[in-house]
Structure formats: structure tokens, C-alpha cells
Amino acid sequence: MNSKQQTVRLSDGHFIPVLGFGTYATPEEPKTKVTEATKIAIDAGFRHIDSASMYQNEEEIGLAIRSKIAEGTVKREHIFYTSKLWCTFHRPELVQFCLEQSLKKLQLDYVDLYLIHFPVSLKAMEKCKDAGLTKFIGVSNFNRRQLEMILNKPGLKHKPVCNQVECHPYLNQRKLLDFCKSKDIVLVAYSALGSHREKTWVDSNLPILLDDPVLGSMAKKYKRTPALIALRYQLQRGVVVLAKSFTEKRIKENMQVFEFQLTSEDMKVLDGLNKNIRYISGDGFKGHPGFPFSDEY
Template sequence: MNPKQQTVKLNDGHFIPVLGFGTYAPREVPKTKAAEATKIAIDAGFRHIDSASMYQNEEEVGLAIRSKIAEGIVKRDDIFYTTKLWCTFHRPELVQFCLEQSLKKLQLPYVDLYLIHFPMSLKAMEKCKDAGLTKSIGVSNFNRRQLEKILNKPGLKYKPVCNQVECHPYLNQAKLLDFCKSKDIVLVAYSALGSHREKQWVDQKSPILLDDPVLGSMAKKYKRTPALIALRYQLQRGVVVLAKSFTEKRIKENIQVFEFQLTSEDMKVLDGLNKNIRYVSGCIFKDHPEFPFSDEY
């Protein structure tokens, strides 16, 4: 099956491809890499592209998408594009302005999904959906309590379609996943392959996920890479997963996640790897009253 056809229905009726291409890169990586990698990803079959104003690469990513549209490889409707509202734009009057800035950089008429990057206001996001600038709205890095606060808000017009959080075998988010499923909110996994590249955000002493011996032996058993095992694990749990790589070989490899299936026994073994290790600790926000990672989930 063509990977671009594997989608999950969101609670507002739109569909999100289950495998996404993450475009974030550390500062030292030239921005042009984002354009090259996005083109490779689209050629390889990725149709879900995840970016954010904070990544400072939307001009390059937009250029890559538009060049593939111009080549006739895809139409705008084939691409599911996500951007995010950064913390400095949470004042209601800046929410739509931030999205309009992203659209200007992308040179696209709309985005498919607009997320709050860290927990704050939703009201102004609803106006962006009403204005047709985004098809869906969602959240990122919200814990259960913060999600409940939104869902119980009087006059809530659109409930978030997804919650994008760090999620991988060392932090499998089982309780948050169950809660999101019960509320018809899709869990989207970032840092799905672990993360060590960004020193500003990541504790360099944390273990390297893809070096885990369990993932290694499973990779041998299925004749795949440890990364593919980690990605496949998420898909079989009903999680939409973002695979991030700027290496052509790995981008093409990651799309093979649809070519095999893990047994239920192996899924249980992978469940057992959970250590509640968070690579992206968000410690720069830890004194904020809405800091999301102090709760259990």
C-alpha cells in the first residue's frame, strides 16, 4: 500500500497521514538542508510534513513543497502540513498574525494543522480555523490536566484534533495515549527515535534509544533497522509518528515502516522498555505555572 494513503480520521472530519516527516534541525545545520530533505521525503512518499515558526525553516520547506507541486509530483491537497504557534505569540491578537507570517514564508494558502507549541490559549486558534487559514487545530506538549481544562471550557467551539508530544519506547506515554483515545484526540509522536542532537534542549547523559539491545535484536529478527522497529511500534499503538532525518538513505528507509508488522509478543516486549526518560525536558519553561511535565502524564 502507498504510505500516503495510510491516514487516521481526526475528530473534525479531516484525515492525517500516520507517518510524518519532521523538519526540525539544530542551529548548526544549514537551513538549505531542510529544503533538500523535504524534497527527498516527498519523492520517497511522505505526505505529512511537520514544521513550526520556531524552526526558522518554513521558507525552505515551503519552497520544497511548491517545487514538488510545480513538478506535478503532488498537488497541494496531497500534502498535510503542520505548523505551530510559539510561546512568544500567545497574546490573542498575535495568534492569527503568527499563522499569517508562516503562510507568507511558505507561500501556501492554508496549513492543514495549527498547533499550540506549549500549553496556553485556544480561543484565538479557533478564529484561524474559521478564517480558513488552517483546516484543523491542535495542541502540543499538553498533559492530561491541561487537555481536560480545554475540553471542559465553556463555549469550546472546536476541540483539539491532536496532542503532539515526545513519545518513544523509553517514554511510551501509555496513560496519556489511553486518555487521548478516550477523547477522540490523536496522539502525534515527536522525538520518536530519541534525540541527542540539540544540546540546548536535550540532556546529553541520557541513553541513546537506537542503541538499545532490545531494538537491536528485534531489528535483526525482522531484517530492519532499530529506527524502523521504533516507528512501527508507534503505528501499531494507533500513534501518528514523525520520523526526522536529513539523510537521504534514512529518509527512504523510514518509509519502509509499512512493509512489515510486529507480533503482539514483540509489542509487549517494547512496552516493557518504558523508563519515563524524557529527552526534551523543556527545562527553560520549568518555572512557568503551565509547565506541562511536572504531572505524571
């Protein structure tokens, strides 16, 4: 693979790059920025690109991927592309339609990973895999109880290969991570650097993760940025991590996560930062029977 990316094995024997490029943008940001940033990310060595139909930017991302394939920088099989099924398409007959719409916008034949964005049934997702529209299926924002319900379902055909959840030093998801590892499900971390900038989603009174003095002093010790310390922490725990930035300098900088290692003592210190702070509270879904954040994990 034309990249210094490392990978982690999925339950069916295939591999997912451990560092992903997150593409969610606020409505204020111009769509063309997504195309430009995705091209920069691929040039910098990112091979795992994470988006969703809800982000409304798949046309722009598809344009970036196809232009990099056309110029010979990468081949399609070198890109691991993730999309997600949004809540308005959960009715079984709409699931494949939603994925086909994403593929139409991307102008790609398949996605590598298709996730349920919010807890619902997996059956219609399995049909998308059988139809060859996605290589793998997974879930997002599922808690332990919801994962167990899926895993214990009679006639389960394709086990979810991953669970994408908010995860960072202030919400380290230790119990959920241990459970996922025990079931051979990869944990993928979103909002891995906190999420203070998206004011519409986030309580502005919450502490800013990257301003944490512990991350700051560790950044000085390793001659890296606090963001790189937070990303490296996840990789050493066996978590696949999504890094989102549309700034060229930071996109390139995030690839340095493979160039250093944290000591086990420093990993313990970072474990101690956990405050169970959730930046993406999902309050709009409170009261929904599938709301996942009421359980401990």
C-alpha cells in the same frame, strides 16, 4: 493519494497521514539542507510535513513543497502541513498574525494543522480556523489536566484534533495515549527515535534509544533497522509518528515502516522498555504556570 501512506481519522472525520516528516534542524545545519531533505521526503512518499515558526525554516520548506507541486509530483491537497504557534505570540491579537507570517514564508494559502507549541488558551486559535487559515487546530506538550481544561471550557467551538508530545519506547505515554483515545484526540509522537544528537537540548548522560539491545535484536529478527522497529511500534499503538532525518538513505528507509508488522508478543516487550525518560525536558519553562511535565501524565 500518490503515496503508500496510511492515515488515521481525526475527530471531525478528516484524516492525517500516520507517518510525518520532522523538519527541526540545529542552527549549525545549513537551511538549504531542509529544502533538499523535504523534496527527498515527498519523492519517497511522505505526505505529512511537520514544522513550526520557531524552527525558522518555513521559507525553505515552502520552496520544497511548491517545487514538488509545480513539477506535478503532488497536489496541494495531498500534502498535510503542520505549523505551530510559538510562546512569544500567545497574546490573542498576535495568534493570527503569527500564522499569517508562517503562510507568507511558506507562500501557501493555508496550513492543514496549527498547533499551540506550549500550553495556553485555544480561543484565538479557533478564530484562525474560522478564517480558513488552518483546516484543523491542535495542541502540543499538553498533559491530561490541561487537555481536560480545554475540553470542559464552556463555549468550546473547535476541539483540538491532536496532541503532539515526546513519545518513544523509553517514554511510551501509555496513560496519556489512553486518555487521548478516550476523547477522540490523536496522539502525535515527536522525538520518536530519541533525541541524543541535539546536545543543547538533551542531557548527554541519557541512554541512546537506538542503541538499546532489545531494539537491536528485534531489528535483526525483522531484518530492519532499530529506527524502523521504534516507528512501527508507534503505528501499531495508533500513534501518528514523526520521523526526522536529512539523510536521503534514511528518509527513504523510514517509508519501509508500512512493509512489516510486529507480533503482539514483541509489542509487549517494547512496552516493557518504558523508563519515563524525557529527552526534551522543557527546563527553560519550569516555573511557568503552564509547565506541563510536573504532572504524572
